[in-house]
Amino acid sequence: MTQLPGLLDTEAIRKDFPILDRVVHDGKKIVYLDNAATSQKPRQVLDALNAYYEQSNANVHRGVHVLAEEATALYEGARDKVxxxxxAPSRDEVIFTKNASESLxxxxNMLGWADEPYRVDAETEIVITEMEHHSNIVPWQLLSQRTGAKLKWFGITDDGRLDLSDIDEIITExxxxxxxxxxxxxxxxxxxVDAIIRRAQxxxxxxxxxxSQAAPHMVLDVQALQADFVAFTGHKMVGPTGIGVLWGRQELLEDLPPFLGGGEMIETVSMSSSTYAxxxxxxxxxxxxxxxxxGLGAAVDYLTAIGMDKIAAHEHAITEYAVKRLSEVEGLRIIGPTTAEDRGATISFVLGDIHPHDVGQVLDELGIAVRVGHHCARPVCLRYGIPxxxxxxxxxxxxxxxxxxxVEGLEHVRNFFG
Structure with missing residues (x-):
């Protein structure tokens, strides 16, 4: 068994995740390597979900009966944990959404409807990057089309880094x-982050x-980041699907208008107007x-008990090992950084002229779960001229x-396709 410095006790941790014992395709134990899409869930999260539905299921904030009060305490307790x-300086800066896409x-939409000085309009510019997930491209394209604002972006270097050589021309007054x-x-x-935020400020x-790809894997300190908004999602951090988070600075949340209207977000309602909570x-x-x-609250408890710094160290060791081993596969080309420096635990690659979908299908037959496609980041694939x-x-x-x-599976793929 390969020993690497900084590894967690994965033997103990894996016992918390029932699905990792799953066998597929003629008794092969699953090798789950699709965590950037969604993570698996520990028993502690599954138990919390079951306990809520079995013991405390009710709507929140509105009832005075015992179930409603319990549900409200659990819901707001999750906000405290996040x-x-x-x-976060204040729990009131944590907004629950259905996913990071909704948060973004x-x-x-808040900025499109805002008054000055926050309003985005035809006289202003929006800046993103070429490596964004579609969830952080399309909303800004829609806002640009609706308001006339100019959309600009940072490009990507050949080695998978942001090209900030023209940062003063991209981020302007x-x-x-x-x-x-x-x-x-x-x-x-x-x-x-520091260089981009400094110029923006x-x-x-x-x-x-x-x-979304940081919160599950490293210490995320919104005060240290000094950003104005931070979005992430629960299902990538051992939590359930259907829950996301938007953190925003308190003064901004007070000044900006709501996006969705309905129950609970109001203070008073009349037939002619409403005020907001x-x-x-x-x-x-x-x-x-x-x-x-x-469930997200339980996921936060689980990750916190292990320690985000320890999780980051574990993943760095695994990534460093993976980059080294993958570099030994003939014909394999990593798309993005080819070292473990300043990179997370996600590695995309192409294998000669074999289409990624064929690679993924053969690996699946071996019980190895990976992702294939453009990963909702098609501009990156276009940048590197790959499908x-x-x-x-x-x-x-x-x-x-x-x-x-x-790596053994990829050698099998290579031999299979000659």
Whole structure:
């Protein structure tokens, strides 16, 4: 068994994840390497979901009976846990959404409807990057089309890093919002947050960070980041699907208008007008994802107990080993950084002239689960002149043996296609 420095006790951790014992395709034990798409869930999260539905299921904030009060306490308790997890100055800065995509759309729509000085209009500019997930491209394209604002973006270097050589020309006095990913979901690149935020602050632009691939894997401190908004999702961090988070600075949330209208987000309603509740409820119209929030709270407890710094160290060791082993596969080309420096635990690659979908299908027959396609980051594939990639992504329960299985599987793929 390969031993690497900094590894977690994966033997103990994997016992918490029932699905990792699953056997597929003639008794092969599954090797799950699709964590950038969604992570698996530990028993602690599954138990929390079951306990909520079995013991405390009710709508929140509205009832005075015991179940409603219990559900409200669990829901708002999850908000407290998330606030502590990201070091938010106030729990009221944590907004629950259904996923990171909704969180990013929420920011874009707030700015499109806002009054000065935040309003995005035809005289202003929006800045993103070429390596964004579609969830951090399309909302800004829609806002640009609706308002006439100019959409600009940073390009990518040949080695998978952001090209900031023209940062002063990209982020200008006209820039109202800079929105970018902390960690690329296709290449694993960890982006230089400080340099981008520093320039944005120089011109008075707001900053929104997509932390969907960061929150599950590293310490996420919103105060240290100094961004204005941070979005992430629960299902990538051992939590359930259907729950996302938008963190925003309190003063911005107070000033910006709501995006969705309905129950709970109001203060008063008449037939002619309405006033709105304070944040976060101003942005949480209707019945929220209650059970999902409870599950996310349990996920935060689970990750916190292990330690995000230890998880980051484990993944760095696994990634470093994976980059080395993959470089030994003849004809394999990594798309993005080819070292473990400033990169997360996601590696995309192409294998000679074999289409990634064929690679993925043969690996699946061996029990190895990877992702194939453009990973909702098609501009990256266009940048490198490829139709798609195969993507292997690791997490706290990933092992060196699974990396070895991937490499052996790829050798089988190569031999299969001659």
């Amino acid at each position: 606030a502590a997890f990201i070091n 759309n929420l920011v874009a 006209k820039t109202k919002i800079v929105s970018f990913t902390l960690v690329s979901n296709i290449m694993g690149t960890i982006n230089p 120089e011109v008075g632009a707001l900053v929104c960070i997509d932390a 304070p944040a976060p409820h101003k942005f949480e119209a209707g019945t929220p994802p209650i059970a999902q929030a409870v 798609a990639t195969t993507r292997a992504s690791f997490y706290l329960y990933s092992t060196p043996a699974e990396v070895d299985a991937l």
